[in-house]
Amino acid sequence: GNSVTQMEGPVTLSEEAFLTINCTYTATGYPSLFWYVQYPGEGLQLLLKATKADDKGSNKGFEATYRKETTSFHLEKGSVQVSDSAVYFCALSDRGKLSFGAGTTVTVRA
């Protein structure tokens, strides 16, 4: 079956530090890949997506590249801000329904 494994947290960083959250997946076929974010007290929001191999998704300074050869979709941001503190979920889509990783809690300190 489909599954997503992402880096365990929590992750604590200083402002302007580099952030990377590892995500690998197992799937049959060629799924679409996503990063969702959940800010404190809010619902899940789509952060970025990639629908085929070598696609790069980007949004709000975050990037992730769909790597079929390593079955990975690592999330990166070059300079984090306090407002990036949230829980980040990696996910894949199989005919529409989503399979999520366990989530990584990121805290950015001023």
Added chain:
Amino acid sequence: DTGVSQNPRHKITKRGQNVTFRCDPISEHNRLYWYRQTLGQGPEFLTYFQNEAQLEKSRLLSDRFSAERPKGSFSTLEIQRTEQGDSAMYLCASSPSTSLVYNEQFFGPGTRLTVL
């Protein structure tokens, strides 16, 4: 507000009672999904509808769970004879997709269920 709405936001019930949650998707979104999220975990797929048709149910959805979307608009999720293990956040999402090609799913704020 034109986002996905869920009611109630919180529900506390005693073991053995029945509970029902409602989800109102974004207008004209024909796909509607239910997920369950327990503490420290990502959401897990429960079931989804395309219009009024329930197309898939997860093995997580035991006989005590039933979902409906009678007119292809709002949906309800009912849990009968609740157990403490049912305590979780129940999330609803909607999508405009009518095909198997992914379209963004928009999530509601969730209903947090606590079974005492």
